Amino acid sequence: MNSILKTLGYTALISIETAIVPKINAQEKPNILMFCVDDMNDWVGFLGGHPQTITPNMDRLASKGVNFTNAHCPAPGCSPSRNSLIFGIEPHNSGLYPFYNINNIEAGVIDSYYPLPLLFRNNGYYTKGITKVWHNPDNAYLQDSTWDEYSSHGDSNIQLIKEEGYYPDPYVKRLVACPGSNPLEDFMDYKNAMQAVDFLDKSHEDPFFLAIGFIRPHTPFIVPKENYDRFQVPIQEPPIKADDLVDIPIAGQSNAQIYVEIPMRRDGAWEKLRRGYLASINFIDDNVGRVMDALDKSPYADNTIIVLWSDHGFHLGEKRTYSKFSLWNEATRTPFIIYDPRGQNGNGLQCDESVGLINIYRTLCDMTGIEVPEYVDGISLTPWLDNPKLEMEKPAMTTWGRGNYTLRSKEWRYTRYFDGSEELYSETCDPNEWVNLANNERFDSIKDEFSKWLPKTEAPQVSSGLELYNVADADSPILNINSFLNNVSKYNAEGLQPPLYIK
Secondary structure (H helix, E strand, O other): OHHHHHHHHHHHHHHHHHOOOOOOOOOOOOEEEEEEEOOOOOOOOOOOOOOOOOOHHHHHHHHHOEEEOOEEOOOOOHHHHHHHHHHOOOHHHHOOOOOEOHHHOOOOOOOOOOOHHHHHHOOOOEEEEEEOOOOOOHHHOOHHHHOOEEEOOOOOOOOEOHHHOEOOOOOOHHHOEEEEOOOHHHOHHHHHHHHHHHHHOOOOOOOEEEEEEEOOOOOOEEEEHHHHOOOOOOOOOOOOOOOOOOOOOHHHHOOOOHHHHHHHHHHOOHHHHHHHHHHHHHHHHHHHHHHHHHHHHOOOHHHEEEEEEEOOOOEEOHHHOEEOOOOOHHHHEOOEEEEOOOOOOOOOOEEOOOEEHHHHHHHHHHHHOOOOOOOOOOOOOHHHHHOOOOOOOOOEEEEOOOOOEEEEOOOEEEEEOOOOOEEEEEOOOOOOOOOOOOOOHHHHHHHHHHHOOOOOOOOOOOOOOEOOOOOOEOOEOOHHHHHHHHHHHHHHHOOOOOOOOOO
16 A cells, blocks of 8 residues: 555656746736745734834835735744645644644655745746745755746854843853844845845746745844844833733643743843844834845836745744744734735725635635646635735634644634643633633533534644644653643742742
């Protein structure tokens, strides 16, 4: 049986790579410019998540296109989110729940899926990928067949000004937040932007699909000193409730990154981390501006659809956690903009309906007239580009481990974990998600309505190619919970403030 499956997988792979598609005249098809940003939450001007943010270029893009203010990721981690988005398939249908190196997945398991840029290439587009479009090192997956050009960049020996930022002792890479004294040319995201600028300066006969992966504000928060200096202390703290975890089931509590809270509280470093995060977003905004300016000066400005998304959000102390890896708003909500310069009635407006990034695949295919593979999940958002006030029937879904799902509508968030435990929040009355209503019988009808949208079947977890696995779910129900409880004990034993309360 395995040999048959492998043969079928290889056959599917060959058919993807060698599909013969007639070339399309560049004047007949719009170009695609896709900004793929890492770990960026709502701390941007066009979403109003933090009063001190400085994002004029992304704000300008949001003012021109449709600003989806209630967009949510497929999964709150780089690898599962990008696998869903680029393959166009939800984790519960693919089995790609945690982090993977997809180059190491057993042959035949995912070979029938079309990466979005490969589909565009097979439909006459010239494809250019820059750095983190997939979750690296997944960028090597079908690289030669997916991209006509691909380049990846890293920082060049950045000299940190440690005394002006936070450099923990003992060293923890993901907690570093420091300016660097190097020139711009040494920073990877500047290199990424200039690669795109160079591409846009060239003449292209065919329509193009240009995807730029910006690494910041992913940790560590290392940026040019100019960006760091734009943010002066005090940095406003986000709304935080000390006993926020008390009414949350243990499966949800275990997503809180308490092991990060320990050094942060011990060193009093939260403000420095938040300053570094704001500076990182500001640096990305500078680079988005460089690319947009180049596009505006190019002959492609009037025929290039711009899409900006982040793979997931990020906690900076809210819900007593740091980073992503949760099913709460700070981790699932993401910036998402679509601008079509050819004219959409929704241009310049915002859509407040709950939408999922899983819909990007079908939307771009719809906007360019490309046939969508049958397996692809989601819907096309083109009706909302025409009328952003159109109601969305289906809630956006985010998955974190097999059996853990959160559903987000305009007014509510409903979460069910692998063990049947639940969370329910009124986003209208409680946007910080501080009061879990799941055990209140008055809201049973709301839970029942949401339950209709939960997956009816779940693909088994893909077992080959596994990398990071840090969630309590149906396949690993105990390990992450035990780790969480151990870190809570350490936190309280040190007498750190505010104390952590768990049931």
